[in-house]
Amino acid sequence: MLLVIEQFLNGLQLGITLFLMSAGLTLVFGIMQVINLAHGSFYMIGAYVCATVAARTGSFLLGLAAALPAAAFTGMLVEFIVLRRLYKREHLDQVLATFGLIMFFNELTRIIWGRQPLFLDVPPWLSDSLELLPGLIYPVYRLAVIGVGILVALALWYLFSRTRLGMQIRAGASNRDMISALGVNIKLLYTLVFGLGTLLAGLAGVMAGPILAVEAGMGENILILTFVVIVIGGIGSIRGAVAGALLVGLVDTLGRAFLPTLFRLIFQSATADAAAASLASMAIYILMAAILVWKPKGLFPAHS
Amino acid sequence: MKKIVITVFLLMIATHLCAAEPIKIGMITTLSTKAGYLGEDIRDGFKLAIAQEDGKLGGIPVELMVEDDGRKPGKGKQIAERFIKRDKAKILTGIVFSNVAMAVVPKVVRDNVVYLSTNAAPSKLAGKGCNPNYFSVSYQNDNLDEVVGQYVTEAGHKSVYLIAPNYPAGKDHLAGFKRYYQGEIKGEVYTKLGQADYAAEIATLRAAQPEAVFFFLPGGMGINFLKQYSQAGLADEIPVYGPAFSFDERILKAVGPAALGVKNGSQWTHDLDNPANVQFVKAYQEAYGRTPTLYASQGYDTARLIGSALQAVAGNLDDLEKFKAALRKADFASVRGNFSFGTNQHPVQDVYIREVIKTEDGYTNSTVKKVFANHVDAYASECKM
Numbered sequence: 001m002l003l004v005i006e007q008f009l010n011g012l013q014l015g016i017t018l019f020l021m022s023a024g025l026t027l028v029f030g031i032m033q034v035i036n037l038a039h040g041s042f043y044m045i046g047a048y049v050c051a052t053v054a055a056r057t058g059s060f061l062l063g064l065a066a067a068l069p070a071a072a073f074t075g076m077l078v079e080f081i082v083l084r085r086l087y088k089r090e091h092l093d094q095v096l097a098t099f100g101l102i103m104f105f106n107e108l109t110r111i112i113w114g115r116q117p118l119f120l121d122v123p124p125w126l127s128d129s130l131e132l133l134p135g136l137i138y139p140v141y142r143l144a145v146i147g148v149g150i151l152v153a154l155a156l157w158y159l160f161s162r163t164r165l166g167m168q169i170r171a172g173a174s175n176r177d178m179i180s181a182l183g184v185n186i187k188l189l190y191t192l193v194f195g196l197g198t199l200l201a202g203l204a205g206v207m208a209g210p211i212l213a214v215e216a217g218m219g220e221n222i223l224i225l226t227f228v229v230i231v232i233g234g235i236g237s238i239r240g241a242v243a244g245a246l247l248v249g250l251v252d253t254l255g256r257a258f259l260p261t262l263f264r265l266i267f268q269s270a271t272a273d274a275a276a277a278s279l280a281s282m283a284i285y286i287l288m289a290a291i292l293v294w295k296p297k298g299l300f301p302a303h304s
Numbered sequence: 305m306k307k308i309v310i311t312v313f314l315l316m317i318a319t320h321l322c323a324a325e326p327i328k329i330g331m332i333t334t335l336s337t338k339a340g341y342l343g344e345d346i347r348d349g350f351k352l353a354i355a356q357e358d359g360k361l362g363g364i365p366v367e368l369m370v371e372d373d374g375r376k377p378g379k380g381k382q383i384a385e386r387f388i389k390r391d392k393a394k395i396l397t398g399i400v401f402s403n404v405a406m407a408v409v410p411k412v413v414r415d416n417v418v419y420l421s422t423n424a425a426p427s428k429l430a431g432k433g434c435n436p437n438y439f440s441v442s443y444q445n446d447n448l449d450e451v452v453g454q455y456v457t458e459a460g461h462k463s464v465y466l467i468a469p470n471y472p473a474g475k476d477h478l479a480g481f482k483r484y485y486q487g488e489i490k491g492e493v494y495t496k497l498g499q500a501d502y503a504a505e506i507a508t509l510r511a512a513q514p515e516a517v518f519f520f521l522p523g524g525m526g527i528n529f530l531k532q533y534s535q536a537g538l539a540d541e542i543p544v545y546g547p548a549f550s551f552d553e554r555i556l557k558a559v560g561p562a563a564l565g566v567k568n569g570s571q572w573t574h575d576l577d578n579p580a581n582v583q584f585v586k587a588y589q590e591a592y593g594r595t596p597t598l599y600a601s602q603g604y605d606t607a608r609l610i611g612s613a614l615q616a617v618a619g620n621l622d623d624l625e626k627f628k629a630a631l632r633k634a635d636f637a638s639v640r641g642n643f644s645f646g647t648n649q650h651p652v653q654d655v656y657i658r659e660v661i662k663t664e665d666g667y668t669n670s671t672v673k674k675v676f677a678n679h680v681d682a683y684a685s686e687c688k689m
Contacts, residue, residue: 007507011504117557137537211528212531274494
């Protein structure tokens with residue numbers, strides 16, 4: 001039972017990281033109609049900048065403080081230089097251009113930081129483990145990740161439903177011609193939205209840094225899952241991103257954790273291990289297919 | 305006028321004869337992608353040997369051509385073809401990954417080209433698929449797992465939990481461990497290739513309560529796993545073991561304290577006390593400003609082996625049989641100390657257990673124990689040459 005709770009927390013934590021990534025991606029897609037494959041690169045930039053600053057200063061918080069503006073600023077720069085030229089073009093052009101950006105950023109990190117992965121550790125004040133229930137020990141850092149994710153979700157909810165900027169963003173998502181006719185500077189709005197998206201990606205990168213290897217190309221691993229999340233949740237919807245991310249995080253983690261045990265009840269151990277490993281890695285894609293059959297536009301479509 | 309032309313012509317012929325064409329060596333290796341540092345170290349180790357002889361190996365001038373395979377079998381094949389057809393190279397080397405090797409090696413050895421492996425050595429090329437034109441200078445893939453299997457048995461761990469990625473090499477490496485491990489296998493988990501988060505596996509592992517953990521997770525996967533394993537507070541409870549691939553000096557920099565004290569299997573460590581090695585480690589540090597990894601040592605040894613054979617045939621590759629016979633003798637001072645080739649042209653060498661320690665230069669390994677002496681790989685008997 002304790003194991004189930006622990007795996008549930010693991011799934012929640014993976015889901016939260018995915019949410020931070022997919023919130024940015026779904027915003028950009030929903031509002032600007034741009035498919036941004038390079039979203040993972042901002043995740044990587046966040047992690048790299050944080051690791052570098054933390055190594056120099058010895059402070060994780062300073063690393064975080066440097067990484068967020070770095071990711072947001074690079075994002076806005078990319079929007080200004082590259083994406084502005086692509087809004088009117090077809091999705092395929094956008095995919096090609098942003099795919100090119102992935103390679104550009106991967107090579108750039110190799111040029112700046114070298115081929116070797118960087119080191120980023122959990123800050124000392126978060127490195128303990130907490131006994132949540134008798135016998136259930138859980139790393140504080142992962143709890144902190146869950147906490148930050150929930151805070152970000154609340155902040156986004158507040159931004160979209162309670163502030164003027166959020167209102168404009170929502171309006172821009174439903175009808176961009178109308179909102180620019182009303183005198184809102186839609187270009188600036190787009191740049192801001194893109195910057196917000198990449199800032200969230202950078203935040204996800206910073207939080208993943210102490211858990212994962214900080215290396216060139218680290219963004220691509222999570223990017224695929226992120227796309228699965230926004231397809232499941234409904235493209236362009238923050239609510240969908242929350243639901244999709246938690247669903248994917250839980251299904252992926254619980255599948256990996258419990259499918260082998262389940263299969264062992266039915267098959268012999270060697271066959272069970274092989275079959276469970278394959279099925280566990282397919283689980284989220286099966287989930288995605290099933291949801292798309294049931295709701296072709298995702299769980300919470302943005303423009304229904 | 306005529307005289308001048310003739311003199312110039314004769315002079316040109318004369319200089320051409322004096323400066324013999326350097327022997328071309330084609331290196332196909334992985335320099336891009338996340339794994340690019342592996343190829344970088346192999347290349348740098350190899351280049352060091354050439355630089356120490358001022359552009360020669362075994363006194364024979366050589367020209368090293370290096371190309372990046374991007375970890376893609378198809379690209380590796382194209383590069384090999386170019387080296388053989390365009391550059392007429394007779395010696396190829398350098399491949400890091402087994403899947404690239406499987407695409408390249410069986411083809412090039414049929415073209416009467418000698419291939420010397422600096423890293424990848426899949427079982428298929430060691431057993432039934434062995435070939436007189438193929439030499440592995442590094443090891444046979446399973447060797448570094450076998451040594452850990454033996455050591456974990458000797459250390460008295462009665463049960464282990466195994467983790468590897470779900471692809472052919474993952475299964476091979478666990479098979480290597482199991483060949484020498486005699487206790488109980490509490491669990492054998494195959495994870496997705498390139499998986500980032502191991503929290504689920506670690507929680508399941510903790511619940512299984514094994515006495516030790518053995519993992520084969522090359523590259524970033526190993527960094528992720530070790531960090532998360534230590535964050536879960538398991539590092540002090542259940543000791544973890546693995547082959548050297550997750551513990552080279554460059555990976556250790558990224559893993560940090562989470563790897564401290566972990567015992568791992570390797571055929572070489574920079575602290576091995578033999579003259580060739582002491583000289584190599586010092587020269588490498590001077591040339592590149594970093595501690596050599598085992599990949600660098602493999603690149604260096606391969607270059608020195610080629611040098612010994614080139615010297616024996618005086619740089620004449622017209623009779624390739626003679627060159628191969630010279631290679632088979634392995635008449636060079638390996639940085640590993642003890643080194644010779646077995647019947648399948650894979651190394652017969654000592655294999656060690658080493659431990660991750662911290663020095664003032666950062667994290668590195670120190671040799672704990674020689675577990676196997678003159679170890680022969682498990683596939684040698686299947687090889688009929």
